[in-house]
Amino acid sequence: MKKSDVLKLPSMPLQSPTFPRGPYRFFRRQYLVVSYQSDAAAIREALPEPLVPAGDTVAVQWLDLPDGEGFGAYSAAAQIIPCTFKGEPCNFVSQMYVDNTPPLAGGREIWGYPMKYGKAVLKVTGDTLTGTLDYATQRAATGTMVYKHDAFRADLSKEKELLARTQVTLKMIPDIDGTPAIAQLVGINFADVKLHGAWTGEARLELIPAVNCPLADLPVRRVTGGLHMVTDMTLPYGRVLHDYLA
Numbered sequence: 001m002k003k004s005d006v007l008k009l010p011s012m013p014l015q016s017p018t019f020p021r022g023p024y025r026f027f028r029r030q031y032l033v034v035s036y037q038s039d040a041a042a043i044r045e046a047l048p049e050p051l052v053p054a055g056d057t058v059a060v061q062w063l064d065l066p067d068g069e070g071f072g073a074y075s076a077a078a079q080i081i082p083c084t085f086k087g088e089p090c091n092f093v094s095q096m097y098v099d100n101t102p103p104l105a106g107g108r109e110i111w112g113y114p115m116k117y118g119k120a121v122l123k124v125t126g127d128t129l130t131g132t133l134d135y136a137t138q139r140a141a142t143g144t145m146v147y148k149h150d151a152f153r154a155d156l157s158k159e160k161e162l163l164a165r166t167q168v169t170l171k172m173i174p175d176i177d178g179t180p181a182i183a184q185l186v187g188i189n190f191a192d193v194k195l196h197g198a199w200t201g202e203a204r205l206e207l208i209p210a211v212n213c214p215l216a217d218l219p220v221r222r223v224t225g226g227l228h229m230v231t232d233m234t235l236p237y238g239r240v241l242h243d244y245l246a
Helices: 003-008 040-046 101-111 157-164
Strands: 024-037 057-068 072-085 088-098 115-117 119-125 128-135 138-146 166-174 180-188 191-201 203-207 222-235 239-243
Touching: 024 128, 024 138, 024 203, 057 119, 057 128, 057 138, 072 101, 072 119, 072 166, 088 101, 088 119, 101 115, 101 166, 138 222, 157 191, 157 222, 203 222
Parallel strands: 088 115, 088 166
Antiparallel strands: 024 057, 024 222, 057 072, 072 088, 119 128, 128 138, 138 203, 166 180, 180 239, 191 222
């Protein structure tokens, strides 16, 4: 294989790239977001400078992604910390767990999403929207929300603002000798977002301490609400907000 052919590869291995070149379009992407108040000092410890916490609120979200171009179908769960970067409101993706190799590898290598392998499930059972996360065969988180109790709400401006907000990740890639080759805060903004529906309501959240899935290190003090959304959107490439090696 020639050098020019190597440089055209979207990912490894060369015989069968793990993921194709982006951007990536998602259809009928479903969210359960449970927001809660946590410990302010623990939030500050989990948030890399120069990001600044936006209060004491954290969210755990479940995603069901049945149709991701280039990635296939998978589910995910993430812990999100609202914050600011140079005064701009944004969301830091602190932890993320997925159950499919292409998005796990692509998420880490391209955008710096902090993805590890875990089994997240988002489904409707009876009158309840339920999200669960298992890590190393043990339950690490359970979220529940009432199902579409405000089905006739017309104003979805807050949900549209949330989807438009910059996501921030900490991208860390070591060099061949183990020293940092890349150490960046990366900004990501979804594009071509279509919001099929959004519903709010009562929710509950249980986080179970787990050494390799430490969502519970940001403990639940009080659940402030649940959000259920269904969207189509495009995940484009990101941009460097802050370079720790510069």
